[in-house]
Amino acid sequence: xSADSRHxxxxxxxxxxxxxxxxxxxxxxxxxxxxxxxVLERNEDIISGLRREVQEETGLEVTPIxxxxxxxxxxxGIVALVFRCKVESDSLRESDESxxxxxxxxxxxxxxxxxxxAIRVQDALVTQSTVLIRAHDGTRLLx
Numbered sequence: 001x002s003a004d005s006r007h008x009x010x011x012x013x014x015x016x017x018x019x020x021x022x023x024x025x026x027x028x029x030x031x032x033x034x035x036x037x038x039v040l041e042r043n044e045d046i047i048s049g050l051r052r053e054v055q056e057e058t059g060l061e062v063t064p065i066x067x068x069x070x071x072x073x074x075x076x077g078i079v080a081l082v083f084r085c086k087v088e089s090d091s092l093r094e095s096d097e098s099x100x101x102x103x104x105x106x107x108x109x110x111x112x113x114x115x116x117x118a119i120r121v122q123d124a125l126v127t128q129s130t131v132l133i134r135a136h137d138g139t140r141l142l143x
Contacts, residue, residue: 008078011050012037013062013085014124017103022121024112025057026100033102033112035121037080050083058101059093062086068124069132071116074142084124114139 012035015023024033036057040049047064054062062085071080092101104112109121116136123132135142 006077008039008076010037010039010078010080011046011053012080012082012120013050013054013064014068014082014121015054015058015060015062015085015087016125017087019103020125021103021105022109022125023058023060024102024104024109024121025098026102028095028097028099031099032114032117033109034117035082036098037082038097039078046081050081050085054085057095057098059091059095060087061089061091063088067131068128069120069134071120071133072135073116073138074135075137080120082120082124115141 014035022035025036026033036054038053040046050064051062054060064083064085066084067081068084069082071082106122106125109118116139119134119141
């Protein structure tokens with residue numbers, strides 16, 4: 001398999017509070033608002049990687065409730081698995097990767113985040129039994 005045919009797998013947690021809002025982090029590297037998450041390490045399982053990434057970026061311990069979407073960044077070859085999560089221990093704190101936090105509604109996320117990342121929150125906030133599958137270019141949805 002050539003390096004060009006390989007994909008990277010990332011995980012992200014849409015943490016939902018009792019008011020139906022989702023937690024966004026402001027990324028320290030680029031200032032963008034997104035849900036916490038990141039690339040899985042080769043030797044870790046999906047749920048452990050999700051919990052690790054969320055804890056590193058927010059200080060929170062979470063439990064995934066449901067896989068809500070699979071998203072592919074077509075130019076970069078990154079497949080993201082997005083989970084709706086609930087907080088198990090509340091110790092929200094900034095990190096080397098996050099510089100701020102904001103609880104947002106489905107409408108508010110569209111004003112703060114690029115479409116390709118806002119849709120992940122909007123999909124996770126909708127009660128559904130089907131996992132949504134979408135492609136994007138890093139900013140906008142495709143197709």
